[in-house]
Amino acid sequence: MNATAVRATAVRPRGIAPVWAGAAVAFLLGSIAIGVAVGPIDLGLEGISSSLGERLRIPGITSSLSRTEESILWEIRMPRVVLAAVVGGMLSLAGATYQGVFRNPLVDPYLLGVAAGAGLGATLAIAYLPDGLRGQALPAAAFVGGALAVFLTYSVGRSTGRGRDTTTLVLAGVTVASFFTALQTFVQQQNADTLQQVYTWILGSIPSSGWSDVVLVLPYVALATVVILVYRRVVDVLSLGDEEAASLGVDVGRVRLILVVAATVGTAAAVAICGLIGFVGIIVPHAIRMVAGVGYRALLPLSVIVGAGFLVLADVIARTALSPAEIPLGIVTAFFGAPFFALVLRTSRGAA
Amino acid sequence: MSAIRLTAVTVTLGGRRVVDQVDLVVEEGAWVAVIGPNGAGKTTLLRAVARLLPFAGSIELDGRATAAMRRSELSRLIAVVPQDPSTPSWMTVGEYVLLGRTPHLGALAKEGRRDLEAVARALERLDLSGFGARPLGTLSGGEKQRVVVARALAQEARIILLDEPTAALDIGHQQQALDLLDVLRAESGLTLVAAMHDLTLAAQYAERMVLLDSGRVVADGVPRDVLTEETIARHYGASIDIVPVDGRVAVIPRRARWLIPDRRVRGDGCDQAWRGER
Numbered sequence: 136m137n138a139t140a141v142r143a144t145a146v147r148p149r150g151i152a153p154v155w156a157g158a159a160v161a162f163l164l165g166s167i168a169i170g171v172a173v174g175p176i177d178l179g180l181e182g183i184s185s186s187l188g189e190r191l192r193i194p195g196i197t198s199s200l201s202r203t204e205e206s207i208l209w210e211i212r213m214p215r216v217v218l219a220a221v222v223g224g225m226l227s228l229a230g231a232t233y234q235g236v237f238r239n240p241l242v243d244p245y246l247l248g249v250a251a252g253a254g255l256g257a258t259l260a261i262a263y264l265p266d267g268l269r270g271q272a273l274p275a276a277a278f279v280g281g282a283l284a285v286f287l288t289y290s291v292g293r294s295t296g297r298g299r300d301t302t303t304l305v306l307a308g309v310t311v312a313s314f315f316t317a318l319q320t321f322v323q324q325q326n327a328d329t330l331q332q333v334y335t336w337i338l339g340s341i342p343s344s345g346w347s348d349v350v351l352v353l354p355y356v357a358l359a360t361v362v363i364l365v366y367r368r369v370v371d372v373l374s375l376g377d378e379e380a381a382s383l384g385v386d387v388g389r390v391r392l393i394l395v396v397a398a399t400v401g402t403a404a405a406v407a408i409c410g411l412i413g414f415v416g417i418i419v420p421h422a423i424r425m426v427a428g429v430g431y432r433a434l435l436p437l438s439v440i441v442g443a444g445f446l447v448l449a450d451v452i453a454r455t456a457l458s459p460a461e462i463p464l465g466i467v468t469a470f471f472g473a474p475f476f477a478l479v480l481r482t483s484r485g486a487a
Numbered sequence: 488m489s490a491i492r493l494t495a496v497t498v499t500l501g502g503r504r505v506v507d508q509v510d511l512v513v514e515e516g517a518w519v520a521v522i523g524p525n526g527a528g529k530t531t532l533l534r535a536v537a538r539l540l541p542f543a544g545s546i547e548l549d550g551r552a553t554a555a556m557r558r559s560e561l562s563r564l565i566a567v568v569p570q571d572p573s574t575p576s577w578m579t580v581g582e583y584v585l586l587g588r589t590p591h592l593g594a595l596a597k598e599g600r601r602d603l604e605a606v607a608r609a610l611e612r613l614d615l616s617g618f619g620a621r622p623l624g625t626l627s628g629g630e631k632q633r634v635v636v637a638r639a640l641a642q643e644a645r646i647i648l649l650d651e652p653t654a655a656l657d658i659g660h661q662q663q664a665l666d667l668l669d670v671l672r673a674e675s676g677l678t679l680v681a682a683m684h685d686l687t688l689a690a691q692y693a694e695r696m697v698l699l700d701s702g703r704v705v706a707d708g709v710p711r712d713v714l715t716e717e718t719i720a721r722h723y724g725a726s727i728d729i730v731p732v733d734g735r736v737a738v739i740p741r742r743a744r745w746l747i748p749d750r751r752v753r754g755d756g757c758d759q760a761w762r763g764e765r
Contacts, residue, residue, distance in 0.1 A: 368597070371582075372589050375573050378539050382569075383642070384562030384590025430578060 151433040155426075159440040163220070166444035166451075170216035171208060173451050175458060178204055214346045216447055221349065222341065222405040223415055223446025224439040225356045229398040230416025231438040232363050235370040235431045236394050237301045243416040244402040247308040247395065248284035251315035253406045256280025258319045258333050262326040273336075274351065274407035280315070281403035287311045289395070301377075301391075338463030339410035341450045352404045359401030363435060366394055370431040412446070414468045418476040419445055425479050445472075489550075490515040490646055490678040491536060496544035498531050498702075505531045506542070507702035513680060515645070518672060520693035521682045522713075524723045528702040529682035530570065533648045536680070537567050548646070562590035566639035570650040570682075572631075576624025580634050583623055584609055587641030609640040613667065629660035636664070640671065649681040653688060661685075665692045686738040690714055698722060711736045 172180055178200060186208055188196030198205060229244035237246070245251075256276035264272050292307035323333050342348055369390050372380045377387045405412075419442040423434055446468070453467045491513040498506040506528045513519055521529045535542040538553050538561055546553045548564050556564075566587070574583065587609070588602040610616050613633045618626075626634065632655065639647050652668070653661040669692060672679055683689040689696065690710035698706035698713050700722040706713045711729075714736050719727050726741045 368592075369589075371578075372586055374575055375586070378534075379567075379569060379573060381539055381558065382537050382562060382565075382567040383586060384559035386558045430575075430582065 151429075151437060152427070155429075155433070155437060159437050159444075163440050163444035163447075166447040167216055167220065170219065170447045170451050171212045173455055174207070174212055176204070176207055178208055183208060210345055211343055214349050215341055215343050215450065218349050218352065218408070219341045219447045219450040220443035221352055221356050222409050222412070223419075223449075224443035225352075225359065225401045225405045226412060226415040226446070227419035227438040227442025228360060228363060228435060229402045231420035231431070231434055232370065232394055232398040233416070234420060235374055235435075236391050236398075237305065238374060238376065239301075239305070240421065241417070242305070243413075244398060245312075245411070245413075245416075246305065247288045247399065248311040248315060249281040249399055249402050249406065250411050251312040251319065252284025253277040253281035253403060254337060254411065255284075255315045255319040255322070257336050257407075257410075258322050258329075261329050261332050261336065262322055274348075277407035278403050281406055282399065284311050284315050285395075285399045285403075289392070335463065336410045337465075339412035339465040339468075340453065340461060340463055341409055341446075348408050352408050355404035356401050359397040359404075360439060362397040363394060364439075366390065367432050367435045370394070370435065374431065409464070411465060412468055413465045414472045415442055415446060415449075418472045422476060422479045489513065490517070490548065491680070492547040492550075493536070494545045494547075496532075496535055496542055496546060498528070498535050498540060498542045500531065500540075505702050506535060508544070509699075509702070509704055511697065511704065511707075513678060515678055516672065516676050517678055517680075518669075518692065518694045519680045520689040520696050520710075521680060521699060522684075522686060522689060522696055523699035527699040527722075529699055530650050531702075532699065533567070533650055533680065533682055537561070537565050537648055539567075559590040559593065562642065562644070564644055565646045565648060566642040566644040568635050568639050568647065568649040568652055570654060572635045574623040574626075574631055574634070576622060578623050579619065580610070580615060580621050580623065580626070580637075581606060581619035583634060584637045584641050587638040590642060605643060606637075606641050609637040612640060612671065613637045628655050629657075629663070632656060632660070632664055633667075636667070645676070646678045646680070649679065651684060652681055653683070653685065661688060668692075686714060686719075687736075690736050690738070714738060 168180070168183075171183055172178065182198070182200045182204065185196055186198040186200050186205060189198040190209075200208065226244055230242075233242045233244055233246055234240055254277075256279055257273055259280075260269060260273040260276035264276075288304065288308045288311045291310065292304035323330060369380075369385055372383055372385050373387065373390070375383070381387050420434060420438050423429070423437050423441055427433070427437065429437070446464075449467045449471065450464060452471065453462045453464045456462055456467075489512045491511070493509055493511040496506060496509045496511075497504060509532065521532060523529050531540070534540050536546055536553075538546070538556075538558075548556075548561075553561055584606045585598060585602065588598055588605060591602065592598065607616075610619060613636060615630075615633060615637055618630070618634070623631065623634065632652070636652075647668075649668075653664055656664060665688070668677075668679055671677055681689075681693070683693075693710060696706070696708065696710050696713040697704055698718065705722060706718055711731070711734075714729055716727060716729055719725050719738065726743070728739045728741055730737045730739055
C-alpha cells in the first residue's frame, strides 16, 4: 500500500457512526419491547421473552403464556407494533427524502398533495360505499387519491417549469392540494353523517387488524425504502443544488423523479392504512440531524430506524393514555413530538 | 486537437439573447480568460459549454457534440468551479471532494479505493491533506476556494471551467489560486477557461483573452492585443491606461477628476459647479 492509499482512508465518507447506529437500534428495540409489553392485559416481559424464545425455536425454552395470551401477543399486539414501525419508518424516510430533494428543511411527505388526495379518496369511500365494502375499499381509494394528486402535481409542475425548478413543483403541490381539499370538504359537508368517521381517519391511527394490514403496506414500503436507500449518496449531491449536481454528472430531473415517486408511493400506502399522521416526517429527520450532525447518506437509514421507534412509542401512548378509548395518533405525535423537538432545538449545536 | 469547439452558439434567457452566435475554438491545454462587462454573457457562455442550460448551435468536445452525451460522460470531460459554490457547513472536506467522483460512479455505485485515492491526490496537490475531516463550515474563504478546486481535480476532467475563481479572494490568495492552476495545467495538460473581471490579473495568467460584449465575441487574442485603451473604452465604457510590465500588461483606471470640484486648486470653497465636460 503506498502513501496515497494510506491517506485515502482519511477521506472515507462518514457512514453511520457506530455509536449513533447502536443508539438508534437500541431505541427501536426498546420501543418495540414497550409496544408489545404495554396493554390492558399484562403479559409480563418474562412471558413475552419465553414466547419469543419458543417461536425462535431456541432449545429448552417453552412459552409460559396461555393460548389466549399467545394470540394477544402474536395476533394483536405484535402486528400493531410492526405496522406502527413500518409506517413510522416510512414517513420519516419520506420526509427526509423530500427535504433533501427539495433542499427545504420545512417540507414533509405530504408536500406534493398526497395527503389531500388520499383524504379525498378516503372521504369518498366513507361517504358513498356501502358498509360491507368500505373496509376493503378505503385503503385502495386513499392510495389512488394520493397517487393521483402527486401525479397531477408533477404534470402541472413540469409543464410550466420544465421540471427543473423545485419552486414550481412545490407551488403546483400547493395548488393541487387546495383543489383536492376543497373537493374533500365539499363531499364531507354533503354527507355530514359521516363526519365523525372522516375526521377520525384524517387524524390518523394504527388499526388493530392483525397481520393483514402489515401485508398490505409492506411491499410498497419495502420497495420505496430500498430505492431511496440505494440513491442516498445522490441525495447528498443534490444538496449542492440542481446546477452543481448536474455539473457533477447527476441527471437531476430523473433522479428527483425516482426519489419523489418512491417516497410518494411509500407514503400513500402508509396513509391509506393509517390516515394522516402528521409531524413524524419533519421532526424525526431534524432531531437526528441536530443530534448526530450528519449528511443524507447517514440520515436516511437512521430516519427509518428512529422514525419506526418513535411511532411505536406514540402509538403506545395513543392506545393506553385514555384506555379503553384511543387518542388519534396524529394528536399524540404532535402533542409529544412538539415539546421534544423544542428541546432538541434549544440544546442542539445547530448542525442543521 | 481542439478541446472545445463552439459553432453559432446562442442562448436565449427570458426572451433576451444573452449569448449571440458565438463561434469559438479552444485548443487542448489552453488557458483562456473570458472577459467582458457585467451582463456580457460570460457566465452564461460557460454554463452552455457545461450544458447547464439549453442553447442553440453546437458545442463539441474532442469532436463530439455535448448534446449527444450522457450527463455523467460530459461531467467526466468538464469540471465546473462555480462562482458561488454551495458548501454545506456540515459536510467534511473529504466528503465534499469525494462528490467530485460522482460522474465516475453511476447512480448506484459506492465509492471504491480508486475514488478515495483520487480524492487523496487532489487534497495533496492543493495542500489540504490534513483537512479531510474538517467540516466546510470551519474553513476560511481561501481554503474553501481550494477545496472547490480540489473537487474539480478529483473529477479528473481535462477541461476546467472557472467562473470568477478569484472574485472572493484577497490578492495573496488570488495569486496563490492562479499560480496553482498554472502548475496543474503544466503538470496535467488541463484546459482552463475562466470568466474573469479583474483584467490585470487575467492578463498576468491567461494566454488568450476572449472579450464578450452583449453576448458576442468582440475581441480575441493575446492579452496585450485585446486590452487596449480603445477596446476597453468602447466595451466597458471605462477610461483606462494600459501599462506594459515585463511583456504583460496592467490596466490602470484613470480617475475621473472632471466630476469633482478641485478644492485644492480653487480653494475658494464657494464653487458648487460640477464641470460636466472632460
